[in-house]
Amino acid sequence: MTKTASTAAPGTPTSASPAGSPAPNSASSAASSAAGSASQYSAGRSTVVADDVYPQYGDAATDVLHYGLDLKWDPDAKQLTGTAALTIRAARATDRFVLDLAANMSTDAVKVDGAAATPQRSGEHLTVPLGKQLPADVIVTVVIAYHGTPQPVRPPMTRGDIQGLGALVTAGGAVWAQQEPYGAFTWFPCNDQPSDKALYDVSITAPDGWAGVTGGTFQGRTEAGGAGVYRWHQPDPVATYLVAFAVDKFQQDSATGPHGLPITYWYLPSQAALVHQRTAKVPEMISFLEQRFGPYPFPTAGVLFRPERVGMETQTMITLDPGLPEDDLLHEFAHQWFGDAVTPSTWSGLWLNEGFAMYAQFMWDVAHPPARSSAVTLDEFMTSHVLPADQPMRTQDGPPGHFLPTHFASSNVYYCPALMLHGIHDALGDEAYYRLLTDWVHQHQGTNQDRNAFIAFVKAETGKDYSAYINAWLDSPTTPTIKPDGSGAARA
Ligand SMILES: [Zn+2]
Known part of the structure; x- marks a missing residue:
């Protein structure tokens, strides 16, 4: 998610074409593709854990391997009609899967491996009974037909630029979504927590003139009775909060x-x-x-x-x-x-996303100074521009490693860990620092990771134990004075 603002620079225009292109071949529906072999979805396997900040969403017994979503958007009625085929691995022995789905989305039919099931609804939870105790690692297909007008939920945030989470319907009949740390459940039934990444095949049907967009490879548009069907295939595992969605002109x-x-x-x-x-x-x-x-x-x-x-x-x-x-x-x-290829296991690891993205943004800013401003080094920028902001952010929003749950994505998880990374960068030098982060991403791509894994990886990769330094920057209520090598720590 974005944090800060700086001066924009103009570029040059490129050519445009109307939305959509012919489909290379006719595909089966996204939902029915779940009927294929479950083994083809093995890349969607996750180590699912209960979230440590927002445990009200997500189910640690549920490991969704693949979502096959057939969605139809009616801009006039502002209604979403969907069939969601979830290929689910029992992450542990269980007799039910507890999914997240907004209370105002009505379920029309639920099937478990082809047999009708009667779900229980309670608030934003949809409990699918399995009719028997399922051993761990058994894979079943749950198909849920549903419809409704999406309504956003209130964000656990103090920042003023985000009013609602989930799918937002515009006055003109468009729909689009933003859903960090949660809110995907406002438009499809899901295990709405960061530790359960999954593969996706999505089709979005909308009237002519409208286009349906999500992530992955666009497989083309086909015509179906005055409507367009947009098909998308996501070959890499994605956490629910990272699934794009919009239907507009x-x-x-x-x-x-x-x-x-x-x-x-x-x-x-x-x-x-x-x-x-x-x-x-x-x-x-x-x-x-x-x-x-x-x-x-x-x-x-x-x-x-x-x-x-x-x-x-x-x-x-x-x-x-x-x-x-x-x-x-x-x-x-x-x-x-940082965040998508490698995703935090739980939301207390948000700094693994925002600290790294923010520090990369600062690098870009220093390399592309606004017109008429004098160039500064990265170190000058971090020392003069970022460091003075550290203490007020910790005071207002908590330390970045355990931010106040009602202050999600405040400045503390951006600036404070960026300063921590700058210290490691300074200690290692460019070559070793970039190799460390390159290896961190490319050796963990498609997985979820946490603080302990990062600290251990830094030690294994560099031979240096920066654990006291990293922990101080993540946990301290005051701006740390400790250096990466452990020197300079303030006495308690
Ligand atoms: Zn961000």
């Missing part, structure tokens, strides 16, 4: 990034000029990140532009207000490495 551009990376942009025609300014810099941004953190970690990239104020690192399809400063887009691309 989008135009589509296709572009090519570094080493032939396919990129798609989806935007409203009224924002075309601004969008083309932003997208002109995208190949340079990806190259900037690749030079430091290794190859872009996914087979496709994209940006879904929204007129609302949003900057979210939805995996392979960033959701962004094109009016945000240029470096906010760099920030969301940095998250593709």
Whole structure:
């Protein structure tokens, strides 16, 4: 998620084409694809744990391997009709799966391995009885037909730019989603916590003139009775909070990034000029990140532009207000490495996302100073601009390693861990620091990780024990004085 603002820089426009393109071949429905062999979804296997900040969402017995979502959006009725086929591994022995689904979304039918089941609804939980005790690791398919008008839920935040989480319906009949730390359950039944990553196949049906967008590879648009069906395949595991979703009157551009990376942009025609300014810099941004953190970690990239104020690192399809400063887009691309490829196991690890993306953003800012301002070194920038902000943030929002749960994504989880990383960068030098982060991402791609794993990895990779330093920066209520080598610690 974006944090800060700085000066934007203009770029050059690119060519545009109308939304949609012919499908290369006719695909079966996304939901029915769940009927295939469960082994093809083994990459969706996760080590599921209860969340330590928002345990009211998610079920540690449920490991969704794959979501097959067939969604239909009616802009006039503002109604979403969906069939969700979840291929679920029992993460431990259980006689039920407890999924998250907004109370206002009505379930029309539920089947477990083809047999009708009667779910229990309680608040935002949908409990699917399995009719028997299922041993751990057994895989079943749960198909849920549902419909309703999505309603956002209140964010556990104090920042003023995010009013609601989940799918948001506009006055004009469009729908789009932002859902960190939770809220995907407002538009599909899911295990809505970061530790359960899964694969996705999604089809979105919308009237002619409308386009349905999510993450992954766009497989094309087909016509079906006056409507368009947009099919998407996500080949890498994704946490629920990172699933992009929008249906609007989008135009589509296709572009090519570094080493032939396919990129798609989806935007409203009224924002075309601004969008083309932003997208002109995208190949340079990806190259900037690749030079430091290794190859872009996914087979496709994209940006879904929204007129609302949003900057979210939805995996392979960033959701962004094109009016945000240029470096906010760099920030969301940095998250593709930090947060998307490697995802925190629980929300207390949010610093693993935001600290790394913010520090990459600061690097970009220093390398691209605004016109008429004098250049500063990264160290000068961190010392003069970022460090003075550390203490007030800790006081207001808590230490970054255990932020106040009602202050999700406040400045503390951005700036304070960026300062911690700057200390490691300074101690190791460019080459070893970039190798450390490149290996962190590429050796853990597709998984969830936590603080202990990061500390152990730093020690294994560098031969240096920075545990006291890292823990102090994550836990201290005051700005630490400790250096990475352990010197300089304040006496208690
Ligand atoms: Zn962010």
